[in-house]
Amino acid sequence: GEDVEQSLFLSVREGDSSVINCTYTDSSSTYLYWYKQEPGAGLQLLTYIFSNMDMKQDQRLTVLLNKKDKHLSLRIADTQTGDSAIYFCAASGGSYIPTFGRGTSLIVHP
Amino acid sequence: DSGVTQTPKHLITATGQRVTLRCSPRSGDLSVYWYQQSLDQGLQFLIQYYNGEERAKGNILERFSAQQFPDLHSELNLSSLELGDSALYFCASSVEAKNTEAFFGQGTRLTVV
Numbered sequence: 001g002e003d004v005e006q007s008l009f010l011s012v013r014e015g016d017s018s019v020i021n022c023t024y025t026d027s028s029s030t031y032l033y034w035y036k037q038e039p040g041a042g043l044q045l046l047t048y049i050f051s052n053m054d055m056k057q058d059q060r061l062t063v064l065l066n067k068k069d070k071h072l073s074l075r076i077a078d079t080q081t082g083d084s085a086i087y088f089c090a091a092s093g094g095s096y097i098p099t100f101g102r103g104t105s106l107i108v109h110p
Numbered sequence: 111d112s113g114v115t116q117t118p119k120h121l122i123t124a125t126g127q128r129v130t131l132r133c134s135p136r137s138g139d140l141s142v143y144w145y146q147q148s149l150d151q152g153l154q155f156l157i158q159y160y161n162g163e164e165r166a167k168g169n170i171l172e173r174f175s176a177q178q179f180p181d182l183h184s185e186l187n188l189s190s191l192e193l194g195d196s197a198l199y200f201c202a203s204s205v206e207a208k209n210t211e212a213f214f215g216q217g218t219r220l221t222v223v
Contacts, residue, residue, distance in 0.1 A: 031210060042112060042200055042214035043153075088153065096208040097143070097166050100153040 002026040004101035006089050011107045018076040020104045022089030025070065029091040032065060033098055034074045037086045046074070046087075076106075084108045113137065114215035116201050122221045128189040131218045135182055135203030141165070142184040143204075143212060144176055148197040159184055160207040191222045 006022040024032070030051050035043040049056045049063045049072075056063045062075040072091075076083055086105050090098035113136035123129055135142050144156040146169075155168035159178035170176075173191075178184045188195060198219050202212040 035214075040216070042114070042216045043202075044112070044214070045211060048210065095166055096210065097155050097158065097168065098212075099155070102152045 002029065002091055002093065002099040004089055004091055004099050006087075006101040006104050008102065009105050009107070011109065012079050014079060014081055014108055014110050016079055018074075018079045018083070018106055018108075020074045020076075020087050020089075020106065022072040022074075022101055023070055024072065024089075024091040024099075026091065026093055027067075027070060028093045029070075030094065031092045031096070031098070032063075032072045033088075033090040033092070034061075034063065034072075035088040035090065035100075037088065037103065039085075043088060079106075079108050081108045081110070112213040112215060114201060114203050114213050116199075116215035116218050118218060119216065120219045120221075122223060123191060125191055125193060125222055127191050127222075128187065129191065129220065131186040131188070131199050131201075131220075133184045133186070133201030133203075133215060135184070135201075136213055139203035139205050139213070140182065141204045141207050141212075142178055142182070143202040144170075144184070144186050145200040145202065146197045147200060147217070151197075153200075156186070158207075165207055188220070193222050196220055196222045 033048040086103040089101040092098040115134040156170040158166040
């Protein structure tokens, strides 16, 4: 089955860009997602990209997809302390049920 | 607020007991998904219902069962509880069976003692 890997922690300074990376194993994955989880809250869908796209931009968020390397990244421009959260990468294929990574804890310090 | 409501928020129960977790999807959403989030397993898909019918099954134990009612709310039943069942249980909903945009509830934290 699908396996999604991402690093566990990322620490950045406020105002810098953050880049969270993710790799997945199933080359037939159709949709790739980024979710955000704040303490005590559920997962919030940030953005998703279809597998025939290379890039998607939404305000401060940029998603890059390298389908050949099965690599997905999320760039957050001008990172703020309010961006501190756990970010989950997920991938889904024909069943449309996402397989989630373990999540990357983003810590933003002043 | 995602519009998905889960009750209760917290639940503490003893081993061997049975509990029921409830989920009300967003208005208009026909599909409901249940996930388990634990420290050792991460976020695991359990089961999906679409318009009252089971649509997809993931890593759901035989001691667990779920259903979706005519009013589209869903219940997840966990029985013969073990310490290892302690986790956050999330419900999510989407308009269609294809989960391109799913909205998550805040979760039920289950503690088995």
